[in-house]
Amino acid sequence: MARLYKKAKYEPNEAVEFEASGPALEISRAQVVDPREEREALTFMQTDSSSYDAEGNVRLFGVTEEGISVFCRVEGFKPYFFVHIPPTWGDCGKLRVALQNVLQKSAPRFSGGSANLVLEIEEVERRSILYYVPGDPAHKFMKITLAEPRLMREAGGVFERGAIEGLAPTTTFEVTLDYTLRFMCDTGLVGCSWVEIPAGKYSVNRFNKTTSSQVEVSAHYRSLIAHKPEGNWLLSAPIRRLSFDIECSGRKGIFPEPEHDSVIQIANYVTTYGRKEHVAKVIFTLKSCAPISGATILSFDSEADLLSEWSNFFRQCDAEVITGYNIVNFDLPYLMNRAEILGVKAFPFLGKMLNSKTTMRSSQLSSSAFGTHESKDFSMDGRVIMDMLQIITRDYKLRSYSLNSVSAEFLSEQKEDVHYSIITDLQQCSDQTRRRLAKYCLKDAILPSRLMDKLLSLTNYIEMARVTGIPLSWLISRGHMIKVVSLLHRKAYEIDLLIPDLERGAAGGKSGGDGPQFEGATVIEPDRGYYTDPIATLDFASLYPSIIMANNLCYSTLIRKDDLGRLKKEDYATSPTGDHFVRSSVKKGVLSTILEGLLGARKTAKKDLAKEQDPFRKAVLDGRQLALKISANAVYGFTGATVGKLPCMEISSSVTGYGRDMIQATKAGVESKFPGSRVIYGDTDSVMVKFGDGLTLERSMELGREAANQISQLFPNPIRLEFEKCYYPYLLISKKRYAGLYWTKLDKHDKMDCKGVESVRRDNCRLVANVISDVLESLLIRRDREGAIKLVKDVISDLLQNKIDLSLLVVSKALTRAEGSYDAKQAHVTLAEKMKSRDPGNAPTLGDRVPYVITRGTKKQAAYDRAEDPLYALKHNLPLDTQYYLENMLRKPLERIFEPILKSRTSELFSGGHTQKVSVVTPTNGIAKFAKKQLTCLGCRTPLKPGTIGALCVHCKPREAEFYLKYLHECETLEDDFAALWTECQRCMGEVCQDVYCSNVDCPIFYRRTKTQLDLAEASKKLLRFVPEW
Amino acid sequence: MFEARLEESAVLKKILDSVRDLVQEANWDCNDDGIVMQSMDSSHISLVCFMVRASSFEVYQCERNVSLGVKIDSLAKVLKCAASDDSVTLKADENEPNTMDILFESKKNDRISDFQLKLMVIDQEMLGIPESDYTSTVEMSSAEFRRIMGDLSTMGDSVTIEINKGGASFSTKGDIGSGNICLQKSASVDKPKDGVKITMVEPVKSTFSLKFLNIFAKAAALSDTVVLSMSEEYPIRIEFAIDKDVGYVRYYLAPKIEGQES
Structure with missing residues (x-):
């Protein structure tokens, strides 16, 4: 069922709902007027130059100032490299014949046997970049031009091995330089720069187009005019961006697997770089979905139709930049695998080249600056995949990289988090619950795009591509090194220096x-x-x-x-x-x-x-x-x-x-x-x-x-x-x-x-960071030493009385290695195993950050063994090891800060009268299951004789009014807190009439809401004891 | 003013030793009957309680019930300063128990030491295991109990205790093998405490963590005999009666349920 996406102007913020069978979705770019090649120059900003065909014709994809997408096939450029040959050996002609022979023999797959593999060999005078030799003499080098880029390594190898008779092994020059970079160096093209092709120097391909670009031309590489990114050429073309997010139905307790679980929704958010208003919000849903204002909903009964229609939409949308959150390692692979399982043949053609199938392979990028990351590579010519998760992990050091905490950090926004285990329920219920899911999904598609704008990621990456001269996509797929390689080659090329391999x-x-x-x-x-x-x-x-x-x-x-x-x-x-x-x-x-x-x-x-x-x-x-x-x-x-x-x-x-x-x-x-x-x-x-x-x-x-x-x-x-x-x-x-x-x-x-102070480090709990920054503020800004000391004492006192918000005590560490390969026992690893035995579907997996709190245990039980999932601890009311937090987390950093100020008197901070009041909660598991609570007097805490009526013992009875008011006040405060927290969550969710489903573990409100709820229940129970039963 | 005087500090020292591995701080509830402490261990797997009867004190004065928040380690540190045969007196202000005065007097009355310990405010629920009619009990020598627990823990981390007509058996399984110790009813005429008394209404079989039982067994110093009381799917009660009817130390431990983590 093919649907047409009409090319017409889209009115932003137009609230129109579409039925699956309704009118076609409008998702247009600017109107195209075919360029008049004889009279008009074609100018565009190229966004991708990283691919080329087998003959070495470079594919330039770009966008014009008006927003028209352009594809230019650049012809005529050929790969070459240099070798230093002793003058005694012979002339160019002889070398050419010899090399051709060796290549034909060693690599018959390249040719039909007689093809011309070595196009030209020329003698040139150059210097090597390595070492200054007195007198700085130039040397004779052979410049060898080959027919195809893929011959380069083979031909280079011939000289390195000394495979030509009579020639000793010799160092080659510039064989390992990427073909694309060679091309860009020689034409002066830098990443994301503007290119002009003068009138009459290009031909428009109007029929049998090979790409999804609106305008397709071919031109010789010498006709390209590369504009330096200065003045007006500094601006960027209106690049189109597509941000998307998928939802999958899952089985209880098991993370969705493409083999079994269907894709139920795909939310898309299309924007134009540099413009405020968006182009479209489109949600693909399986089964009907109630309308959402401002968004287009397309519903399908079959998942295969959904996938195939989405891939149509993806191609029609024809975005230059694809973004999302963790799309590289989750959404895209999931869609590809799912489409294959469902047999949606038309799906994996997501690049701008119409007939090139999108493939996926695992890759590992090890970079000293970014660390080692496993990810997937997609062949999607002409589109740059900028996964915001990857970009943020690279460029920012954060406590947690979940979309929740990242948006809290940069956009100061908490978001609702629907746990994947209830997604299936929402999907199966009604079109209203599916609408909730769709809203949530859409938010996840919009956030990455907003993050990209807020962090100026695209802007900064484009400038980086321009400054270092490499294609935009390489900035994401490769390390720092390639940037300098590009700079070095460009400069060396200008002054005839050669770089050895x-x-x-x-x-x-x-x-x-x-x-x-x-x-x-x-x-x-x-x-x-x-x-x-x-x-x-x-x-x-x-x-x-x-x-x-x-x-x-x-x-x-x-x-x-x-x-x-x-x-x-x-x-x-x-x-x-x-x-x-x-x-x-x-x-x-x-x-x-x-x-x-x-x-x-x-x-x-x-x-x-x-x-x-x-x-x-x-x-x-x-x-x-x-x-x-x-x-x-x-x-x-x-x-x-x-x-x-x-x-x-x-x-x-x-x-x-x-x-x-x-x-x-x-x-x-x-x-x-x-x-x-x-x-x-x-x-x-x-x-x-x-x-x-x-x-x-x-x-x-x-x-x-x-x-x-x-x-x-x-x-x-x-x-x-x-x-x-x-x-x-x-x-x-x-x-x-x-x-x-x-x-x-x-x-x-x-x-x-x-x-280097704990306020900025992330390997401990937030409480430490908060206390340290408060203390520093007091010391440095208010210059109040006594205030700082009091502040520390208050926090410690609160901690021992269980008054500290649980979310502040959560520590998180990334599970970086597979189970069993950690030498020493570590809290987050032990906990991950424990969680796996409880619920394998919910347990953290490799690469996840595992949040935990330290609970009380038996004497001498190691801390790693006492780590617990914060949510589990909260639900079972497990007592936290507040002493551990005091001694092992707060003490050292605070001592370091106070040592220069208090000299040897720091111990008073940790053992004064403020540590004499403690509070211990009663958990709901362990021996407590069998135990019966014995009522104690709410005044003096002594046990009450069985049968005592009221909340107080005989000795405290005279002060009943005083105690009642105290507990009433406590209860009211908690009620107010809870109401405020609940409304906060409803606001975040955008609905005030429905239950809050959110279980966002990165959101401090979530923990506080749950904890306040428990505390309130406890407090009301106490209060009720004052009221005699009727 | 609350005041309690014990003739020998040794008793108090032993009581502290029997709880300090399990409890860091706890409320001591003092009333007309005596001093009672009841608390879960810090990992909330077991419950420990002790009672020292008012009658066993030389002097015992308690006008109103009072709850004293004691940091066990701190009190133990203070008690180290007393000789075993010194008498010990505990004093606290009933209306505002912020500190506890501790007084040691030597037998010859030639040395009096006076300490003051800061008390804590411990906000904790008071828990107790309801007394039930246990279906089976074993009374045995506390030294024997300590030995059995020690021996079995060389093999495994949990012990299955079974009481039936044949007697009481303690068995364990571990990586290196398994072990079983069986006790039969016996009466020793000359040394009554070495005998084994078994009462059984219904046979019972449950599994417990040896780590905890070993900690409990340390209380053998307080008493020559120990009584294990069990019912099916109910926590075991292990009671050490302190000699001369001074009081008792009791431990409760929930049975391990197959396939569940401890």
């Missing part, structure tokens, strides 16, 4: 592979304490990049030890680690040039940013300067990555070496030039200076500026020491741990800055 792991220098780690940055021993005088902070601006530039450190300036004798002393400098680099007067390093470009561009971007008024352009410029900064810093890491593409320990160890010397020189310089001053701490690229006792903030800032200027003179350009801020007051706890108020202006502090 090094074997992975074989470093180009003395220490390679898993060689010894070189010394890192210096830390000046902290002089711990609580400083009430302003502490000035002097920072080196972009320390590592500026060291590389100042000392001309580069692959191309590194001198081999043997060549040293042939150079004049004044032509080179020796780094603190004993490596030698020629001075820039002799030869300027490529890395310096790249960094100069990046930092220069950053300066420009920042300047423009300051002037810019338009918020969209502002965001773009900010993203751009950030991308430039990150890329500049990535260069140093690239040279030090031992398993990288071109590691060079001489460079990276020299960089840190210079850095160490500079910190020490700064300390010495400041202390000698400013008598009475003291450097109290220093780390990597900054030093903290106390200029003297009793100085005002103003004077300290002045001195800071002066010191920065004077000390900068000690170092070569462009290294610059900057005065950035004063900390006032400043609490220096230990290495990498400090907190202070951050002042850049005189009238008001900017913020409270904490480093």
Whole structure:
């Protein structure tokens, strides 16, 4: 049943409901007028350039300024690489014949036997990027052009193995460079840049289109004009984004499996990048669903129809960017598997290439910066999958990555969480319950899109693609390394340097592979304490990049030890680690040039940013300067990555070496030039200076500026020491741990800055973070030591009396390894196993963050054994081990903070009178099942004699009114709390007449609601005891 | 003023030793009958209670009922300062029990030590296992009980106690094998406490955690004999009567149910 999606204008916010058999859904892009190829230039912003066909024709997908999607087949570009051949061997012709023969033999699959595999061999003069050789002579290289990209590795291998007779094995150059990147380098195209094809230089393919793009053209690669992302070319085309989420019916207690459980709903949210109003909200449901205002509902009776219609919709929608939450590892694989099981043949064609089937494979991305992540790769040409879960896990360190807590964190919004075990019930009930499900599903589709806007992910990623020159999709699928590879190749290409293909792991220098780690940055021993005088902070601006530039450190300036004798002393400098680099007067390093470009561009971007008024352009410029900064810093890491593409320990160890010397020189310089001053701490690229006792903030800032200027003179350009801020007051706890108020202006502090303090760490419970930040606030902002101490005591007292909100005591850790492969017993692992034995469907699986609380156990029972699911603990009223929380969680971090202030008197915090009152709850399992509660007097807690009437013992009876009022007040407070919490949940759910189903474990309200409910029941019971039975 | 004087501190020390592995802090309820403590262990698997009768004190004065929140470890620390034959006096203000005065006097009256211990406010429900008519009981030497529990725990972590016409049997199973110890009714004329007395209305068989039974067995120091009382699917009661009718220490432990975690 094919349905037409009419191409017409969509009116936003038009509340029209569609029946499955009703009018066709309108989901259009801008109106297309075929370009007049002879008279008009075609200009578009390319969004994907990462694929090419077998002949090496690159596929450019993009969008024009008007929002028309474009596909351009770029013809004529061919892959090539270089080898260094001894001049004695012979000429190009001879080499070509020889190579052709070897290739035909070794790789018959490439050709019908006679095809022309080697297109051209040309002799060129080039230099290798590695090492400066005295005199800097150029060498003769053979540039070998091949017919197809897939021949590259084979042909490169021929030379590496020495498979041509008479030729010894030799290093190849630029074989391993990705074909796409080669193409982009040579044409000057960067990721997400604007491309112009002049009139008459392209032909429009009007019939037999091969893609879903509205306009399809082909052009020769030399006709492309790549616009640098500057000025008007800085803007972005109106890219279309599709965000979606699926719901599956599940069986009780078992996580949905595509083999058994059907897809019941797919919610879609279509937007245009850069525009506020959305294009469409469309929900596909199995069985009927009551209308939702503002959304289109398409209902189906058969799941196969639903899937096939959705894939139609997906293609019609033709989005450039696909997003969602965990779509890469759940939604998309689930849909693909489900479609295969149901035999929906038309489903897996989700790319822009009409006839290319979307396939899925497992991949693992290991990156030093992002860690190891398992994920799925999809071949979906022309579409970039930006899973917000992946992006957020990469770019932000959070306590939990569930959509709930991420939206709470960034959008300050809690969301309703329907547990998957009740989804089936909602689905089977009525069209009203399905509507609830649909609303929930739609929210899950809208949130990722909103997160993307709020976090400017797309903006920042586009700018990163432009700055580093790689396709947008690579930013997600690959690590940091490829960015520097791209920058390096682009610069090297300009100045005719060639980059050798090094074997992975074989470093180009003395220490390679898993060689010894070189010394890192210096830390000046902290002089711990609580400083009430302003502490000035002097920072080196972009320390590592500026060291590389100042000392001309580069692959191309590194001198081999043997060549040293042939150079004049004044032509080179020796780094603190004993490596030698020629001075820039002799030869300027490529890395310096790249960094100069990046930092220069950053300066420009920042300047423009300051002037810019338009918020969209502002965001773009900010993203751009950030991308430039990150890329500049990535260069140093690239040279030090031992398993990288071109590691060079001489460079990276020299960089840190210079850095160490500079910190020490700064300390010495400041202390000698400013008598009475003291450097109290220093780390990597900054030093903290106390200029003297009793100085005002103003004077300290002045001195800071002066010191920065004077000390900068000690170092070569462009290294610059900057005065950035004063900390006032400043609490220096230990290495990498400090907190202070951050002042850049005189009238008001900017913020409270904490480093390495538990308030920002996430490996403990929220209570710790809250207490620490409250304490710091009291100490630093209000400067109230006694207040801080009182605050700690109050919290401890509340904790022991069970008055702390359970959600604050939840610790969560990710289950990163399979069962049994953890060496030591750990709480979250033990708990995961326990939960599995209780309910296998509900238990956390690999990669999940497991939340837990520590409950009381027997004496000497290990803490890991006492970890419990917070929800289970709450439901069974298990007593929490408050002592454990006090001793093992709160004590150390608090001691660290108070040590500089109270010196040795910290123990009073943990054992004063405030710890004498405790409260222990009675659980509902264990021996309690058999026990009978014995009534105690509500006044003095002594047991009441059986048969006593009322709530009090004879001794307390005279004070009955007083106690009654006390309990009444307690009960009323809880009632108010509960009512407030319940309404909060109803509001979040958007319904006030129905029950709250939500079981969002990341939402603090959820725990509080449940706990208040239990407390209230308990309190009402107590209150009732005052009322004699009638 | 609440005041209670015990002739020998040793009794109190032993009582504390028998509960301190299970309970960190608990309310001591003092009334006309004596001092009673009743509390679940911190993992809420078992229940422990003790009673010291008013009659066993040299001096016992309790005008109104009072509940004293005692941190067991802290009191034990204080009691370490007393010699076993010192007398001990406990005092507290009945209306506002914030502290407890503890007084030790040596036999010869030549040494008096006075301590003050901070009391806690413990907000906890009072639980008790309803007394029931147990269908079977075994009375045996407490040393023998301690030994059996110790022996079996070398093999497994739970013990099945079965009382039937043939006697009382204790069996366990573990990774390395299994074991069974069977006791028969016997009467020892010269040493009555070594005898085994079994009363049985109905046979009973239940399984319990050895970890807890071993902790309970430590109370053997208080009494020569122990009485195990059992009913089907009901917690076992293990009672150590303190010699000279001073009082008792009782433990209750729920049976393990097949396939359920403890």
